[in-house]
Amino acid sequence: MTPELVTQEIQSALHEVFDPETGVNLVDLGLIYGVGWEAESGEAEVRMTFTTPACPAGEVMTDGVERRVALVPGVRSVRVEVGFEPRWTPDRITEEGRRALGW
Amino acid sequence: MKALATQYAPSFRLVRAHLGLGIAGSVAVAAALLAVAWSFDGHHFQARFLGVVHLAVLGWLLPISFGAMLQLLPVLFERPLASERAAWAAFALFLAGAGGFIGHLSVLKTGPGLAITAGVLAAAVWAYAVTLARSALQNRRKVRSLTGGFVLSALGWLAFAATLGFLLALNLWHPYLTVNHLVALRAHATSAGLGFFGLLIMGVGFELLEMFLLSHGAPVRAGWVALLATNVGLVVLCADALWGPWGPAASLGAGAAGVGALGFAWRVREIFKRRIKKHLDASAWMTAASALCLVLAVATGLVVLNADLEPQVHERVVLAFGVLAIPGFMGFVVVGQLFKIVPFLVWMHRFSGLVGLRPVPAASDLLDVRARAAQGVLLGAGLGVLLVGVLGGWPAVRFAGALLFFGAMVLGALHLWRISERRP
Known part of the structure; x- marks a missing residue:
């Protein structure tokens, strides 16, 4: 099981975690800043942000990420890092996300 | 982190x-409005108007505003509530005070009961204001922001309005005020309506609209203009009512409040223009309708202050102002935000634990689209017809408007009840 493969699986899993307000998944909303996996410990790391620091659904999304990523084969633990540098901007939304938002 | x-x-x-x-x-408000719709005419200082207005404010708008603030302020200011126990104590006092006060006022019973219940109510409102202000003040950086300015000045005007309400209730029992009771009442209504509800809706509305519409980068200048102009207008209007009249001061104050309303409407427009979420939901439409009602209410207020109208027409324009301000400006935004808050809370407590484990609906999926649209149409049509009936002095039209408004409120309550019962 290569780190690239597991990282890809984690990215794919994050497409199944949705922002409760917009209904768009976190990857297409541009909230995921980075994903990593350490083969030795089996720990997955997800770096993410929210659309605003005062996001009322922030904890729900990080908990959802933890739960979903923990189901990826090879992942023994999950660490979610939330940061606001750089700040999220609408430019981070993917084409797929924009379509879902009505653009 | x-x-x-x-x-x-x-x-x-x-x-x-x-x-x-x-x-x-x-x-209850919609039912009360329906009951008085046929006789909803004449001078505004009558038991039926005072009862319905205070039922609307204390029974409908204020509990929802407090509930929303208790939920949102800690989130917006990134600090916990200063004391949940104090909030529960305030709620208990509020229940006791509001029930008795509305009952006394509805029959214009001006004895000690009215003054005592008004005192309990004022204590409850102060307890809410202090608890919420203490919570916000924990985050000094946020307090200096536009949202902080709106929230803290709204709470200040709320405490002022409650204190003045208590003093007015005392005056009805044992007259002691050196100013005309009705003119002082104007300061009470202005500080509660525009001071608390107006500033709160503007400040929290900016935050929520940006959040819900995924709108970024709207200039804040119009927001600061709204905050400063509305506060200046409020100070001038209240001072003129309590210690005036000073020539054109009231008109200048209303003009400043009008600039504040335009600043609010302008910033709402800027936020809408920059939104990423293209589909506008019912909540966003209702906020837009609320902004329109605020502008119309201020314009109507300027007519009341400046136009030389026949007494009967003047009274009807005053009532139209009340309809635009209370169920219009405040009602639209409260109903609209409930479409957001209730599904979100139900989703948080019933569905959020399943995120990542299996597909769950979005919070907005808990709403029944048809019921939501029907309530919006009934509410808009009801207020429009009621306004026409009030301005024209037509009882049957007023009743039809109140009936539509009642339908909107019953439908809304049933809809929210069904959402609260939703489970995965």
Whole structure:
């Protein structure tokens, strides 16, 4: 099981975690800043942000990420890092996300 | 770092108690309006008007505003509620005070009961204001922001309005005020309506609209203009009512408030223009309708202050102002935000634990689209017809408007009840 493969699986899993307000998944909303996996410990790391620091659904999304990523084969633990540098901007939304938002 | 906003939210029970009271109150207000619609004419200082207005404010709008503030302020200011116990104590005092006060006022019973219940009510409002202000003040950086300015000045005007309300109730029991009671009443209504509800809706509305519409980068200047102009207008209007009249001061104050309303409407427009979420939901439409009602209410207020109208027409324009300001400006935004808050809270407490494990609906999926649209149409049509009936002095038209408004409130309460019962 290569780190690239597991990282890809984690990215794919994050497409199944949705922002409760917009209904768009976190990857297409541009909230995921980075994903990593350490083969030795089996720990997955997800770096993410929210659309605003005062996001009322922030904890729900990080908990959802933890739960979903923990189901990826090879992942023994999950660490979610939330940061606001750089700040999220609408430019981070993917084409797929924009379509879902009505653009 | 896992510094998350959600952890600051208070217990669900506290918020649910306030929202439940407010939703039940909305139906009671609509029923009361229907009961008085046929005779909804004449001077505004009558038991039937005072009863309905205070039922609307204390039974519907204020509990929902308090519930929303208790939920949102800790999240927006990223600090926990200063004391949940104090909030529960305020709720208990509020229930006791508001019930007795509305009952006394509805029959214009001006004895000690009215003054005592007004005192209990004022104590409750002060307890809410202090608890919420203490919570906000924990985050000094946020306090200096536009939202901080709006929230803290709204709470200041709320405490002022409650104190003045108590003094007015005392005056009805044992007259002692050196100013005309009705003119002082204007300061009370202005500080409660524009001071608390107006500033709160503007400040929290900016935050929520940006959040819900995924709108970034709207200039804040119009927001600061709205904050400063509205506060200046409020100070001038209240000072003129309590210690004036000073020539054109009231018109200047209303003009400043008008500039504030335009600043609000302008910034709402800027936020809408920059939104990423293209589909506008009912909540966003209702906020836009609320902004329109605010502008119309201020324009009507300027007519009341400046135009030389026949007494009967003047009275009707005053009542139209009340319809635009209370169920219009405040009602639209409260109903609209409940479409957001209630599904979100239900989703948080029933569905959020399943995120990542299996597909769950979005919070907005809990709403029944047809019921939501029907309520919006009934509310808009009801207020429009009621306004026409009030301005024209036509009882049957007023009744038809009140009936549509009643339908909107019953439908809304049933819809929210069904959402509250939703489970995965």
